[in-house]
Amino acid sequence: MGLTKSEIFTKEQNHIAAIAKAFAHPARVAILQQIFNSRTCICGDLVDEIGLAQATISQHLRELKNVGLLKGNIEGTSVCYCIDEDNWANAKDIISQFLDYESKNTTCC
Amino acid sequence: MGLTKSEIFTKEQNHIAAIAKAFAHPARVAILQQIFNSRTCICGDLVDEIGLAQATISQHLRELKNVGLLKGNIEGTSVCYCIDEDNWANAKDIISQFLDYESKNTTCC
DNA sequence: TAATTTAATCGTAATATTGCAATATATAAA
DNA sequence: TTTATATATTGCAATATTACGATTAAATTA
Numbered sequence: 001m002g003l004t005k006s007e008i009f010t011k012e013q014n015h016i017a018a019i020a021k022a023f024a025h026p027a028r029v030a031i032l033q034q035i036f037n038s039r040t041c042i043c044g045d046l047v048d049e050i051g052l053a054q055a056t057i058s059q060h061l062r063e064l065k066n067v068g069l070l071k072g073n074i075e076g077t078s079v080c081y082c083i084d085e086d087n088w089a090n091a092k093d094i095i096s097q098f099l100d101y102e103s104k105n106t107t108c109c
Numbered sequence: 110m111g112l113t114k115s116e117i118f119t120k121e122q123n124h125i126a127a128i129a130k131a132f133a134h135p136a137r138v139a140i141l142q143q144i145f146n147s148r149t150c151i152c153g154d155l156v157d158e159i160g161l162a163q164a165t166i167s168q169h170l171r172e173l174k175n176v177g178l179l180k181g182n183i184e185g186t187s188v189c190y191c192i193d194e195d196n197w198a199n200a201k202d203i204i205s206q207f208l209d210y211e212s213k214n215t216t217c218c
Numbered sequence: 219t220a221a222t223t224t225a226a227t228c229g230t231a232a233t234a235t236t237g238c239a240a241t242a243t244a245t246a247a248a
Numbered sequence: 249t250t251t252a253t254a255t256a257t258t259g260c261a262a263t264a265t266t267a268c269g270a271t272t273a274a275a276t277t278a
Binding site: 004005006008009010013014016017020021022023024025026027028029030033036037050051052088091092095096098099100101102 | 113114115117118119122123125126129130131132133134135136137138139142145146159160161197200201204205207208209210211
């Protein structure tokens with residue numbers, strides 16, 4: 001047990017869950033906010049700004065990269081992380097559509 | 110270790126993460142979709158519709174209730190689960206605002 | 219080349235999540 | 249009251265996540 005039964009859900013359901021999972025930790029929310037609030041890409045600055053160890057930040061960055069929300073470009077010895085605009089827009093559409101359901105059951109409960 | 114350091118994040122960051130966490134499992138996505146796609150509230154039907162054990166569905170329902178997205182009304186021996194419209198709208202606003210950042214760094218990466 | 223800097227990876231410990239069988243609880247029906 | 253039905257809770261096993269120190273890898277600088 002302890003293993004999510006992805007097979008029994010639709011691709012869409014798994015996709016929505018995967019995107020939401022990326023936002024489901026405050027450190028990753030903080031990382032994303034830092035990146036899109038500062039005018040330039042943030043790299044190792046994240047470790048200083050957020051109070052977590054370098055290895056932990058790196059781990060969270062990898063997760064954000066894996067779902068496609070971030071992309072990283074090597075710049076000398078450091079790495080520049082940016083929002084992947086296309087994938088971000090796509091994720092936004094998918095989540096928005098999910099949140100934007102039409103309330104049909106007004107007389108319920 | 111293994112314990113999220115909530116203290117070092119803002120209330121907003123923790124809130125966004127908590128809402129996203131509710132959507133971060135396909136079973137909970139499926140439950141919510143079932144509820145707002147059917148005209149009436151779904152109760153134990155969820156166990157039949159989704160291929161998970163009754164105890165598992167009940168657990169997911171509790172999590173959705175705990176973040177406030179669902180409310181449950183007892184109707185005889187069964188329970189009618191519905192979207193909490195106010196909290197849902199609030200969650201939608203918070204997530205939408207987060208996703209709707211203005212891209213300032215167009216010349217990046 | 220050697221030392222420095224920056225980020226990724228590895229290994230590990232602690233905690234959380236997922237899933238289910240079994241059991242408990244609560245209401246309705248017989 | 250007894251039985252049936254529906255949901256919640258408990259306890260447990262398996263897996264996942266979070267966090268970090270230590271190490272590795274890669275590029276820059278001295």
